[in-house]
Amino acid sequence: MAPSEQPPLDSPPRIKPHVSLLAIYRTFFWIGLFSFGGGLSAWTHREIVLLRGWMTNEEFFSGYSLGQILPGVNSTNLAVYVGQHLRGAVGAVTALGAMLTGPFVVVILAAITYDRLSTIPGFQIAMQGVAAAAIGLLVRMAITAGQNAARGVVSVIVMAATFVAIAILKLPLLLVAAVMAPISVYASWPRAQ
Amino acid sequence: MHDNVLLKLILIISPLSLVAIGGAASIYAPLQHQTVDVEQWLSAREFLNMFAVARVTPGPGSMLTTLIGWKAAGLPGALVATLALYTLPCLICYTVAQAWNRYRGTKWHTALERGLAPLGVGFVAAAALALLRLADTGPLAWAVAALVAALLTWIPKLHPLLCLALGGALFVAVHLVFGVS
Numbered sequence: 001m002a003p004s005e006q007p008p009l010d011s012p013p014r015i016k017p018h019v020s021l022l023a024i025y026r027t028f029f030w031i032g033l034f035s036f037g038g039g040l041s042a043w044t045h046r047e048i049v050l051l052r053g054w055m056t057n058e059e060f061f062s063g064y065s066l067g068q069i070l071p072g073v074n075s076t077n078l079a080v081y082v083g084q085h086l087r088g089a090v091g092a093v094t095a096l097g098a099m100l101t102g103p104f105v106v107v108i109l110a111a112i113t114y115d116r117l118s119t120i121p122g123f124q125i126a127m128q129g130v131a132a133a134a135i136g137l138l139v140r141m142a143i144t145a146g147q148n149a150a151r152g153v154v155s156v157i158v159m160a161a162t163f164v165a166i167a168i169l170k171l172p173l174l175l176v177a178a179v180m181a182p183i184s185v186y187a188s189w190p191r192a193q
Numbered sequence: 194m195h196d197n198v199l200l201k202l203i204l205i206i207s208p209l210s211l212v213a214i215g216g217a218a219s220i221y222a223p224l225q226h227q228t229v230d231v232e233q234w235l236s237a238r239e240f241l242n243m244f245a246v247a248r249v250t251p252g253p254g255s256m257l258t259t260l261i262g263w264k265a266a267g268l269p270g271a272l273v274a275t276l277a278l279y280t281l282p283c284l285i286c287y288t289v290a291q292a293w294n295r296y297r298g299t300k301w302h303t304a305l306e307r308g309l310a311p312l313g314v315g316f317v318a319a320a321a322l323a324l325l326r327l328a329d330t331g332p333l334a335w336a337v338a339a340l341v342a343a344l345l346t347w348i349p350k351l352h353p354l355l356c357l358a359l360g361g362a363l364f365v366a367v368h369l370v371f372g373v374s
Contacts, residue, residue: 041320061314071210072210106251128364131324133356136356155307158315161315185305
């Protein structure tokens with residue numbers, strides 16, 4: 001558990017912001033409660049990186065990749081990763097619990113009232129629209145992230161190839177990661193100055 | 194008997210949680226088989242309804258598991274099913290994240306971080322396309338997604354909730370005007 005004694009070799013030392021558990025809980029509670037149709041990671045990115053500056057883009061997206069490769073649900077893996085990064089074990093539990101509190105209550109209430117809700121005219125259609133808009137959030141996040149992660153020709157090719165391999169060729173994510181990760185990491189190895 | 198159901202929930206969901214790589218959708222088929230065909234906690238029709246509920250409510254799509262627990266054994270079932278789905282993967286993720294952050298600043302860590310970031314971007318973009326295909330609501334969904342992405346480019350501080358509300362309103366408006374149901 002002791003913090004690393006090695007001095008940073010390459011990246012400039014970054015002062016990690018101190019974030020209170022209450023702030024973590026509040027942030028992830030709202031992320032969980034208001035994320036519809038798969039917009040969780042986009043919302044998390046916006047709150048954690050863009051608005052609060054708790055993490056850098058690279059910290060966030062490398063964690064995002066880890067969460068995708070590891071088993072489990074991506075959004076909650078991401079919550080655990082962010083929580084761990086900010087406050088260790090307590091932070092991880094706080095972020096995860098906060099992200100699930102709202103949805104847990106809402107989903108059960110919705111299941112109870114499902115038959116009634118679905119008879120409201122336009123309800124289903126409106127929810128489809130909400131889901132479509134949530135995908136728009138995700139698209140915007142991919143664009144922002146792409147601009148930030150584009151460090152050179154290789155990284156741009158890796159992004160495009162990863163996208164095509166999964167979305168168009170429908171190759172398994174793990175296989176794509178196994179091929180692309182070594183190439184990309186090799187290309188990003190810090191060069192001797 | 195009730196305890197038995199809770200135990201069964203854990204025994205069914207925990208192993209599945211470990212093979213849910215890249216999202217919970219990958220375990221829906223075995224989950225349906227176990228809970229509908231084998232245990233008969235709910236009917237196929239109910240399973241689909243619960244899937245729909247989980248889709249339109251906030252949170253991870255995996256809240257479907259919570260609802261299955263709810264159908265099987267009420268509130269304790271819902272709690273147990275949720276914990277069973279998240280506990281093991283989160284422990285693994287925590288361990289990896291901890292190791293990951295401990296070596297922050299070393300050369301290979303920097304390389305891994307810079308190298309994995311573009312992969313993450315590819316994953317996100319692919320997820321957006323996969324969700325658009327899943328949504329199965331045609332060009333309107335594509336248009337709304339593009340509009341929201343453009344709006345956020347134009348006004349980066351725009352609140353996501355406004356975007357979601359706009360999407361819902363646009364869908365309803367289009368269906369009212371063109372009378373598609």
